[in-house]
Amino acid sequence: MKILVSDITDEGLDLEFQETFRSEVLSLLSPASVALRVEKIAAEVLVKGEVNTRVELQCSRCLKNFQRDMDVTVNVVYHSVEELKGEERHEIKDDELDMGFYQGDELDVHELVMEQILLNVPMKPLCSEACKGICPTCGADLNVKPCNCERKEVDPRLEVLKKLLDGKE
Ligand SMILES: [Zn+2]
Ligand SMILES: [Zn+2]
Structure with a gap:
């Protein structure tokens, strides 16, 4: 799913949708349920919300596959690539936020959701703390x-x- 930055009104956008992915690194067992709030502040786009899905991971200790629910909180500010090339003006400064970039008028929400899920996959997954x-x-x-x-x-x-x-x- 892609959104056009020029479509984002002053009130912002509320999006609710399901996304499926094909990924080499991670297998999603169910489509991701996505609920996002999108706001535009000057040339920056603020995306906040939740992504819920179920994934299959491999335990880093016993090497067995196991399933796990993932509830990811999304907090991303998107800067326009064009804006950065220009005067480098940032309206939003917040260390809590992840940073992303969009080009032209298009923001790829599909990519955002996948990135957010991958970012939250533990480096060393454990089937159980006691494994x-x-x-x-x-x-x-x-x-x-x-x-x-x-x-x-x-x-x-x-x-x-x-x-x-x-x-x-
Ligand atoms: Zn032994
Ligand atoms: Zn294990």
Whole structure:
């Protein structure tokens, strides 16, 4: 979806729509529900709102795929490329905002939504905070059961007990 900057009235625009994506890096399990408020301030366009979707990620510890809901808050100010080339006048200054650029009269909302989702994908996704991952030695999934390589340290007192018990049999 694209919007024309000249179509944005003084009252601003409220947009609600669904977007689907094809991406090499991320698979969306459902179309993204998008609700955006678009306002124009001088040559800058302020976009705020919410993007909700469900994605499939790979756990960085156990390497299994898992699903997760994503609720992304959008806060972007778009500067006109032409404006920047010119007198570099910025009406909006806010560190909380992401920055984007539009060219001509066209603002690509589809791209905005995809960018915002990708920005919010964790660098090291975890299927669960408690995920034990895989054993670096044998590759066993430690969430399923612990492997033997983990037990390098055997309590010497248990060794003695084991010998005693073995001797009795
Ligand atoms: Zn995991
Ligand atoms: Zn192991």
